[in-house]
Each structure stands twice: as structure tokens, then as C-alpha cells.
Amino acid sequence: MRAFEANFDGLVGPTHNYAGLSFGNVASQSNAQAVSNPKAAALQGLEKMWSVKQLGLPQGVLAPQQRPDIHTLKTLGFSGSDGQILQRAYDTAPHLLMACYSASSMWTANAATVSPSADSADHKVHFTPANLVNKFHRAIEHPVTGRILQATFADPAHFRHHAALPAHDMFGDEGAANHTRLCRDYGQSGVQLFVYGQHGSDPSQPKPQRYPARQTLEASQAVARLHQLDAARTVYLQQNPDVIDQGVFHNDVIAVGNQNVLFYHEQAFLDTEAKLAEIQDKFGDNKLHFIRVGTEQVSIDSAVRSYLFNTQILTLPSGEMVIVAPTECQDNTQVNQYLQSLVAAANPISNVLFYNVKQSMQNGGGPACLRLRVALTETELAAVNQATLLDAAQHQALRDWINGHYRDQLTLDDLRDPALLNESLTALDHLTQILKLGSVYPFQRN
Numbered sequence: 001m002r003a004f005e006a007n008f009d010g011l012v013g014p015t016h017n018y019a020g021l022s023f024g025n026v027a028s029q030s031n032a033q034a035v036s037n038p039k040a041a042a043l044q045g046l047e048k049m050w051s052v053k054q055l056g057l058p059q060g061v062l063a064p065q066q067r068p069d070i071h072t073l074k075t076l077g078f079s080g081s082d083g084q085i086l087q088r089a090y091d092t093a094p095h096l097l098m099a100c101y102s103a104s105s106m107w108t109a110n111a112a113t114v115s116p117s118a119d120s121a122d123h124k125v126h127f128t129p130a131n132l133v134n135k136f137h138r139a140i141e142h143p144v145t146g147r148i149l150q151a152t153f154a155d156p157a158h159f160r161h162h163a164a165l166p167a168h169d170m171f172g173d174e175g176a177a178n179h180t181r182l183c184r185d186y187g188q189s190g191v192q193l194f195v196y197g198q199h200g201s202d203p204s205q206p207k208p209q210r211y212p213a214r215q216t217l218e219a220s221q222a223v224a225r226l227h228q229l230d231a232a233r234t235v236y237l238q239q240n241p242d243v244i245d246q247g248v249f250h251n252d253v254i255a256v257g258n259q260n261v262l263f264y265h266e267q268a269f270l271d272t273e274a275k276l277a278e279i280q281d282k283f284g285d286n287k288l289h290f291i292r293v294g295t296e297q298v299s300i301d302s303a304v305r306s307y308l309f310n311t312q313i314l315t316l317p318s319g320e321m322v323i324v325a326p327t328e329c330q331d332n333t334q335v336n337q338y339l340q341s342l343v344a345a346a347n348p349i350s351n352v353l354f355y356n357v358k359q360s361m362q363n364g365g366g367p368a369c370l371r372l373r374v375a376l377t378e379t380e381l382a383a384v385n386q387a388t389l390l391d392a393a394q395h396q397a398l399r400d401w402i403n404g405h406y407r408d409q410l411t412l413d414d415l416r417d418p419a420l421l422n423e424s425l426t427a428l429d430h431l432t433q434i435l436k437l438g439s440v441y442p443f444q445r446n
């Protein structure tokens with residue numbers, strides 16, 4: 001049966017802003033409190049989705065979260081009318097207000113870990129929403145993320161949804177940003193790579209000193225168990241703690257894989273040679289392309305600034321692979337030269353396409369952060385909620401939706417404006433109709 005890799009991108013929510021919430025994420029910290037452009041951000045993301053669709057690939061949309069998260073503000077003791085809650089949080093704890101306003105669910109690489117049916121013992125597609133415990137603004141995403149995933153992949157005959165892992169540091173889980181699958185065809189069983197930042201239970205093991213490691217080995221192992229993966233086709237690799245300390249807060253800032261290609265920086269992992277040998281061994285006889293980028297070719301600093309590895313390597317219907325990169329890669333001379341040499345060299349990647357996702361990049365999210373990959377057979381793709389799959393009509397409907405509901409710009413001061421809350425909920429209510437999601441948001445359920 002034919003199989004595809006579908007990319008499900010997060011639609012940027014109406015409250016997209018720069019709040020400096022992610023310690024260890026250089027872009028988030030350096031753009032703290034810059035003026036944001038929600039409408040431009042959402043349109044940039046949508047245009048990337050539409051371009052990928054036009055390459056002949058299935059492209060899905062994942063709805064954003066309900067923000068501001070008034071419920072969480074109430075849980076934290078803010079009371080009164082919605083307007084009073086926003087004002088009181090603004091006056092006494094603006095960092096909490098900003099956290100409850102974040103549009104961070106746009107980075108759907110962190111929404112969940114997904115394993116395709118070809119790899120799981122029960123032959124179902126498995127989803128585990130990431131608990132994202134390391135960052136408060138993200139730790140409040142998973143309950144609604146789980147509901148959106150269930151409304152998008154609804155058919156229990158094909159899709160199996162798990163709860164997020166327990167909310168404890170031992171199980172810090174950041175989803176698919178630390179997970180890659182290598183395979184021959186998307187419908188054949190593959191090797192799943194889980195990259196972790198530190199051990200959750202053994203403090204004597206290597207770990208970063210300056211910035212947090214967000215993913216633990218224990219979390220990765222739990223997800224592999226839940227997804228019924230075969231240990232003979234699963235590899236755990238530790239991310240190099242030194243690069244986490246240089247701003248590589250997820251593995252997808254320093255490595256990306258697709259089919260028989262693993263594209264990685266030489267400093268990405270610990271124990272690299274042994275791990276690559278294990279991957280090849282578990283992959284079997286077909287030779288993998290390990291595309292290694294040396295520090296002299298691209299420094300860690302350039303990788304973090306340009307997001308060279310936060311790229312999408314896509315297999316087109318022709319079988320050719322292309323790499324989708326942010327325009328920051330084009331603007332960086334060293335990285336652009338590297339990319340030109342990459343597509344000219346003897347490897348499966350034959351072209352590079354640049355997209356402008358600057359609004360997302362300024363918060364540390366590149367093209368790969370914005371998408372969740374879901375490998376699906378033809379039958380499974382037909383079982384997906386079809387309204388979440390982009391076609392010309394849905395593309396137009398979403399463009400109109402963004403243009404009709406979003407503000408051009410937002411500042412911190414705007415976050416206490418109750419009108420912004422009302423605009424946001426009105427927009428989301430309308431969106432659930434466009435995407436036929438049902439009542440996924442708390443405000444639609446009580």
C-alpha cells in the first residue's frame with residue numbers, strides 16, 4: 001500500500017508575541033518584548049504549508065491553543081472578571097500573564113511524538129502529547145494538544161492516543177523535536193531515534209551546565225514503550241551537553257533525518273561513531289547517508305543563528321529530496337555556501353528551497369519546529385479529519401480567517417486588553433468550524 005509523510009503544521013495563534021520565556025533558547029531571549037506581528041506570523045506559516053502542499057505532498061493543519069489561558073491564571077489565584085484577572089496579572093506578575101498568552105503551540109514538532117503503524121506492534125499510529133515540563137508556558141499546552149490531535153486523527157481503528165507522561169523532571173518530554181525516524185519507504189518499518197539531553201534519574205551522567213536539558217532518557221524510553229516499538233529498531237542517543245549550553249535546546253536545532261538520510265553536525269551527539277554504527281546495524285543492509293557537517297564548515301553559533309538543521313528534508317513524489325530552509329540560511333554566507341555545496345554533492349538532496357518564517361524564527365522556531373511529521377498509509381490518510389488537510393479551498397478559508405481576525409501587531413501592554421481575549425476566542429470558535437474539530441477548547445466546553 002502507498003504511504004506518505006504528511007506534515008502537520010501549527011497554525012500561529014492570534015496572540016503570537018515575544019515574551020522571552022525560553023531560557024536556553026537564544027532567539028527567544030534576545031527578542032524578549034519586541035513588538036510582534038501576529039497576522040504576518042500566521043500568514044508566513046500558512047504560506048509555507050501551502051508551498052509544501054504544492055510540491056505534491058499532503059499537508060495538514062493543527063489548531064492553536066486557547067490563549068490567554070484564563071483558567072490557568074485563575075488556578076494561580078487571580079480572580080474577578082476576565083478584564084480584572086488580566087489587569088491584576090499584568091500589575092503583579094507580568095511573566096505569568098505572558099506565559100498564559102504564549103502562542104508557543106505553533107511549534108508542533110513539540111506537540112507530540114508520533115510513531116507510524118509500520119513500527120508499532122499493534123499496527124496503529126501512536127501519539128503521545130509532550131508534557132513540556134521544562135517551560136511553564138509550554139507545560140500548559142498538552143491537555144488541549146491531546147484533544148486537537150484526537151479531533152484531527154479521530155478514527156480509533158487507526159489512531160491510538162496516549163496521555164502526556166507524568167509532569168515531573170524525570171520525564172521531561174519535548175516530543176518529535178528530539179525524535180527522528182529513518183526508513184526506506186514511509187510505509188515500511190523503520191528505525192526510530194530518540195535523542196535525550198540528560199538522564200532523569202542518574203545525576204552522575206553527563207549533563208549541560210548552563211542551560212537546561214529538556215528531554216530525558218526516561219521520557220524517551222517511556223514513549224517507546226507506549227508506542228510498542230521493537231527494541232531491535234530503536235536507538236537512544238545522548239545530545240552533546242556542550243551544544244545545549246550553546247543554545248541547541250532541542251535536537252532538531254542540530255540534526256534532521258528523512259528516509260535514508262541523517263543530516264547532523266559533528267558535535268550533535270555523544271559517542272557519535274558507536275551510535276551511528278548502531279543505527280546502520282539496526283537499519284539493515286541498505287546503506288544510510290550520514291551527512292556530517294564539520295565545525296570548520298558551519299560553527300555551532302552559525303547553526304543556532306541560521307537554523308541550518310531546523311530544516312525539512314522532504315521526499316517529493318518524484319523521489320527527489322529537497323531541503324526546506326529558513327531565509328536566515330540564505331542570508332548567512334557560510335551557511336548558504338554550505339547548502340549550495342550540499343545540493344551539488346553526491347547525496348539524495350538535490351535542491352534547497354528558502355521560506356520566510358521570520359516571525360517564528362525570532363522566538364527560536366524554524367521550518368522544522370513548525371511541523372509534526374505523521375507517516376500514514378493511504379487508508380490512514382483517508383481516515384484523517386479531511387478538513388484539517390490543506391487544499392485550495394481550505395488555504396483560502398484560512399487566509400480569510402487570519403485576515404479577518406488577527407491584529408497586525410502586539411506589545412506587552414496589549415495583553416491586559418480584554419478585547420484581545422474576546423477577539424482570540426471569537427477567532428478560535430470560527431476556526432473549529434473551518435477545521436471541523438468540535439469543541440476542543442475549554443471555553444467551548446463549560
Ligand SMILES: NCCC[C@H](NC(=O)CCC(=O)O)C(=O)O
Nearest residue numbers: 018019020021022028104107369
Ligand atoms: N521548537 C521550537 C520551540 C521554540 C519555543 N519558543 C518559545 O516558546 C518562545 C516563547 C517566547 O519567548 O515568547 C521553545 O523554546 O519551546
